[in-house]
Amino acid sequence: MRFIKDIQNSIRSNNSHNSLCINNIFYTYKDFENEIRKIRFAIVNTIESSERLIGLVTNDDIQTYASIIALWLEGKAYVPVNPETPLDRNYHIFELTKTKHVIDSSKESVYDDYEVINSGVLQDLHPSLSPKNFSGEHLAYILFTSGTTGVPKGVPITFNNVQALVDAINEEPEFNLNNTDRCLQMFELTFDFSVVTYLFPLLAGACMYTIPKGTIKYFYIFKLIKEKALTVLTMVPSIINYLRPYFPEINEESVRYCSFGGGALHSDIAKEWSECLPNCKIFNYYGPTEFTVYSGFYPYHKDTHTKTYNGIIAIGKPQKDTLYLVVNENNEEVPIGETGELCLGGPQITPGYWKNEEKNKQSFFIRNENGKDIRYYKTGDLCIKDNDSDFLYVGRADFQVKIRGYRVELSEIEFHAKSKSKKKVNMVALDINNKLGNAELGLAIESEPFDTSYIFEHMKTKMPNYMIPMHVRFIKDFPHSINGKIDRKELKKHFDIK
Structure with a gap:
């Protein structure tokens, strides 16, 4: 080798x-x-x-x-x-x-x-x-x-x-x-x-x-x-x-x-x-x-x-021998400018999950392109391909949640909250189930408590009412996975919704 x-x-x-x-x-x-x-x-x-x-x-x-x-x-x-x-x-x-x-x-x-x-x-x-x-x-x-x-x-x-x-x-x-x-x-x-x-x-x-x-x-x-x-x-x-x-x-x-x-x-x-x-x-x-x-x-x-x-x-363009494909729920390519799930093809793709055929069927598919079968991996990441063939990262598919029947991008909430905040701190939007099993929105802020009223007033001018978080928690130190990523699952435990 x-x-x-x-x-x-x-x-x-x-x-x-x-x-x-x-x-x-x-x-x-x-x-x-x-x-x-x-x-x-x-x-x-x-x-x-x-x-x-x-x-x-x-x-x-x-x-x-x-x-x-x-x-x-x-x-x-x-x-x-x-x-x-x-x-x-x-x-x-x-x-x-x-x-x-x-x-x-x-x-x-x-x-x-x-x-x-x-x-x-x-x-x-x-x-x-x-x-x-x-x-x-x-x-x-x-x-x-x-x-x-x-x-x-x-x-x-x-x-x-x-x-x-x-x-x-x-x-x-x-x-x-x-x-x-x-x-x-x-x-x-x-x-x-x-x-x-x-x-x-x-x-x-x-x-x-x-x-x-x-x-x-x-x-x-x-x-x-x-x-x-x-x-x-x-x-x-x-x-x-x-x-x-x-x-x-x-x-x-x-x-x-x-x-x-x-x-x-x-x-x-x-x-x-x-x-x-x-x-x-x-x-x-x-x-x-x-x-x-x-x-x-x-x-x-x-x-x-x-x-x-x-x-x-943006996440830009694929590297040598790598193929990017943005698809809908049926694994069909979506037009330029539309959001879909990013799929990857090329020689770097894993042979498949270890002894997990069910997960392999969910995560990989084969698409015929110019008479050749290409195997793709479904990343779970939502992206947009623009007119310059650059790819824009929208968020995780599992960070796209339904609130009152509407699709909501959690990253959009975080963007508007942080853009107005005078404090430069981590803010994470979360979907939390209440006791009736309905999803509600929460905003976790990595900070000592401070006045957020002006942030919420700003968000109301930028987003519809159903996208405004109903619950706020100030957390001194966010939990992280061993790899340095914010642990959203652990964050949700700080929200006790009645």
């Missing part, structure tokens, strides 16, 4: 450069290579070649990152589990994947029912970094996301999928990492965005800076940007909401690239953030786990590229 060979070459040619900075400790590519060799030796001597799905406990250390590459050199997939996640859930993931072996760098592993390779205490070195020959159809990883039924939903990604992602990003002339770059890696390794934040720095021979577990994530990022003069940032948009109070202190000329994804990027805060990074190109990336992280992007610029919908920056 070509990208693995490229990683091998990058490690060899950058042996003296730093590869990782973890909790203020630097590790060179030579250190990284040695860990890969030790782990690969253990894999070869412990695990049968036919066993391809290997559990990986995602500690924040060099051994965990080295384990990914060691597994890939052997044509095996990693199945990551977070050590801070309930053990029952992690066991369930390993049961679903029939995992037998787990690589764990913890001092004491809790996975007693499995054959554990303790990657923190290995001695012998494998003689080679050369990858084995194997099919690109082999899996590179399986990530498990939350399922609506409470059962984790597995998304397998093949080596061919990852190669297609690498090829697509390499085609973009605007984005070129090099071995002097200092790159933020803020993501837990069970989250798909982590793939791009370790893969592309490794391919370039750059250095990754991770966030230690247990720290206040946004504050640690703030310190890294300033103290380590980071040059490449990949973030979820919610992080800069928490950095907003520090904006007056941030004027970081070293930052070359800042990429966002994993949530809606709002134009007001993006403009403020761009002022903090005078030499930076900002990209608003879009892509679900099911399509190997990235599927396309919009090159945001506060003066020249500012397309928005309800204050949310």
Whole structure:
């Protein structure tokens, strides 16, 4: 597999450069290579070649990152589990994947029912970094996301999928990492965005800076940007909401690239953030786990590229070999300018949810285009294609709710509420069922209480009465998922409607 060979070459040619900075400790590519060799030796001597799905406990250390590459050199997939996640859930993931072996760098592993390779205490070195020959159809990883039924939903990604992602990003002339770059890696390794934040720095021979577990994530990022003069940032948009109070202190000329994804990027805060990074190109990336992280992007610029919908920056155009299709309920393409569900086709698409045929039937369909069958993934995201062939993000299909029989976009409520607010804080519109089972609207505000009467007066001039939230809750700190996204399900628990 070509990208693995490229990683091998990058490690060899950058042996003296730093590869990782973890909790203020630097590790060179030579250190990284040695860990890969030790782990690969253990894999070869412990695990049968036919066993391809290997559990990986995602500690924040060099051994965990080295384990990914060691597994890939052997044509095996990693199945990551977070050590801070309930053990029952992690066991369930390993049961679903029939995992037998787990690589764990913890001092004491809790996975007693499995054959554990303790990657923190290995001695012998494998003689080679050369990858084995194997099919690109082999899996590179399986990530498990939350399922609506409470059962984790597995998304397998093949080596061919990852190669297609690498090829697509390499085609973009605007984005070129090099071995002097200092790159933020803020993501837990069970989250798909982590793939791009370790893969592309490794391919370039750059250095990754991770966030230690247990720290206040946004504050640690703030310190890294300033103290380590980071040059490449990949973030979820919610992080800069928490950095907003520090904006007056941030004027970081070293930052070359800042990429966002994993949530809606709002134009007001993006403009403020761009002022903090005078030499930076900002990209608003879009892509679900099911399509190997990235599927396309919009090159945001506060003066020249500012397309928005309800204050949310556009997601732009698909990348190399990726197809975007906006459809109605019958999977028929809708006209330009109309809202529909965005579907993705191309070589980055997952083979399908892990052992979940019912979900596969709901989420994938085949469409004949010019005599060729194209397989599409239904993202659940509502979008509009404009006359320039740019795609505008409207919101999640499940954030489009019915109130008194009317369709309501929750993002539109949030846009009008925030546009008038004197306080620059997070506001989230929610649909909440009352005791009769009818949906009502609530507005959660991340702040100490303040007078909102003027905000509601403004909203009444912009939206019909049924779109005005009836319930307001001030919440000091919004709940977040482990991946940094606002947890709307938890937010709803703050609304007790009689």
